[in-house]
Amino acid sequence: MKEYKKVEWKNIPHFANVTDEQWNDYKWQLKNVVRDIETLEKIVPLEDDEKADLRNCLEKFHMSITPYYAALMDKKDRRCPVRMLAVPRIMELHNDKSDLDDPLHEDVDSPVHGLTHRYPDRVLLLVTNICSMNCRHCTRRRLVGFEDQHLSRANVDKAIEYIRANKVIRDVLISGGDPMVLSDDQLEYIIKQLREIEHVEIIRIGTRTPVVMPQRITDSLVNMLKKYHPIYVNTHFNHPKEITDEARAACAKLADAGISLGNQSVLLRDLNDCPNLMKKLVHELLMIRVRPYYIYQCDLSLGISHFRTTVAKGLEIMENLRGHTSGLAVPTFVVDAPGGGGKIPVMPNYLITMSDERAVLRNYEGVITTYSMPKSATAAEGTVHNCVACEEGKYKPLDGVAKLLNGERLTIQPSELVRHARHHND
Numbered sequence: 160m161k162e163y164k165k166v167e168w169k170n171i172p173h174f175a176n177v178t179d180e181q182w183n184d185y186k187w188q189l190k191n192v193v194r195d196i197e198t199l200e201k202i203v204p205l206e207d208d209e210k211a212d213l214r215n216c217l218e219k220f221h222m223s224i225t226p227y228y229a230a231l232m233d234k235k236d237r238r239c240p241v242r243m244l245a246v247p248r249i250m251e252l253h254n255d256k257s258d259l260d261d262p263l264h265e266d267v268d269s270p271v272h273g274l275t276h277r278y279p280d281r282v283l284l285l286v287t288n289i290c291s292m293n294c295r296h297c298t299r300r301r302l303v304g305f306e307d308q309h310l311s312r313a314n315v316d317k318a319i320e321y322i323r324a325n326k327v328i329r330d331v332l333i334s335g336g337d338p339m340v341l342s343d344d345q346l347e348y349i350i351k352q353l354r355e356i357e358h359v360e361i362i363r364i365g366t367r368t369p370v371v372m373p374q375r376i377t378d379s380l381v382n383m384l385k386k387y388h389p390i391y392v393n394t395h396f397n398h399p400k401e402i403t404d405e406a407r408a409a410c411a412k413l414a415d416a417g418i419s420l421g422n423q424s425v426l427l428r429d430l431n432d433c434p435n436l437m438k439k440l441v442h443e444l445l446m447i448r449v450r451p452y453y454i455y456q457c458d459l460s461l462g463i464s465h466f467r468t469t470v471a472k473g474l475e476i477m478e479n480l481r482g483h484t485s486g487l488a489v490p491t492f493v494v495d496a497p498g499g500g501g502k503i504p505v506m507p508n509y510l511i512t513m514s515d516e517r518a519v520l521r522n523y524e525g526v527i528t529t530y531s532m533p534k535s536a537t538a539a540e541g542t543v544h545n546c547v548a549c550e551e552g553k554y555k556p557l558d559g560v561a562k563l564l565n566g567e568r569l570t571i572q573p574s575e576l577v578r579h580a581r582h583h584n585d
């Protein structure tokens with residue numbers, strides 16, 4: 160059995176008078192979030208230039224670090240990943256020319272306040288813009304870390320009304336901010352109502368709390384959640400250093416309550432953009448019962464260009480995972496399309512070429528192989544007899560490229576094409 164290290168906080172003088180009971184109480188953690196240079200300095204020594212930079216950053220951005228996560232920082236190494244994820248650096252004040260305020264159009268694709276309805280059958284519900292910790296690489300910087308507020312009760316009700324009225328919505332993803340900063344009662348208010356809607360099949364919660372404030376995953380929280388199954392939780396580990404005994408215990412509590420756990424990492428320059436490190440991370444995630452779900456290309460949000468790396472780096476990481484290790488450990492690498500196109504998976508090309516008869520493929524070792532296609536499976540014959548899922552026995556995609564495949568559409572075209580302007584209108 161692997162041994163997990165607990166965060167060593169007792170030898171930090173600033174926490175000398177803190178009792179175990181206080182430390183393990185998330186309310187104490189929240190009350191003692193580190194927001195200023197003077198306090199941070201008592202936990203990790205800061206050099207003069209670091210302090211000067213921080214002072215500049217704090218004029219524009221909040222810093223908030225849970226004592227737990229602060230204690231996990233390396234005391235000497237400024238490039239400690241936990242430190243880079245928590246302590247503002249001067250580059251945050253730089254806006255790159257490719258930066259965008261709302262790169263994913265989450266506010267544009269929003270029928271009611273707090274809710275993004277982008278995909279046909281699922282919605283994103285942003286219930287708060289508060290987090291237990293402000294991550295420096297946050298994609299929702301436009302919302303998080305300025306004016307701290309939860310989505311108002313009236314807006315929660317409106318969002319739930321929208322979901323109730325739209326029968327196509329079968330999956331609700333509760334995110335923020337971090338939904339786990341809500342009280343058990345506030346969270347239950349939302350989940351309970353969602354569960355009462357017949358067409359809502361699954362409820363998902365996106366949270367970084369198991370990573371930055373594992374104390375929040377209490378028995379009462381998981382006992383509440385498990386009343387509303389099927390509940391899925393996606394968390395956000397970026398680096399193996401974040402996998403402590405406390406984080407392991409938090410994930411175990413959730414998993415023991417029957418909640419399936421997934422992980423979404425962001426690919427971050429100088430922090431986790433290494434195939435070996437990512438492999439270590441996905442292995443360690445599986446050991447704490449968390450299934451790697453996505454690796455995100457870092458979004459084009461304002462002031463985080465120093466965290467971005469190339470799409471090529473993500474591809475290289477995927478090339479080093481698939482086949483090399485358990486399929487369960489392999490997440491999907493996605494670029495969340497600027498302008499609201501949603502998540503686009505990117506992976507190495509395994510299909511080399513194809514004829515009517517054969518597909519030529521390569522595996523992770525570089526072995527090239529052929530798959531012989533069945534002769535009879537033409538489009539007309541290739542449908543399931545009396546299919547239980549198709550209406551009138553016919554497969555009809557709702558939208559998108561799938562309509563090209565079934566022949567409903569011939570092309571998908573941009574609404575504005577230069578050559579269209581040349582068409583004569585008579």
Ligand SMILES: *Cc1c(COP(=O)(O)O)cnc(C)c1O
Pocket residue numbers: 275276277278281282283332502
């Ligand atoms: C990521 C996301 C979802 C969920 O996407 P999955 O691929 O189903 O996990 C839903 N809505 C929005 C707006 C999202 O960004």
Ligand code: SF4
Pocket residue numbers: 289290292293294296297298299303335336337366367
């Ligand atoms: S927990 Fe998520 S939403 Fe909150 S600051 Fe971190 S990345 Fe942003």
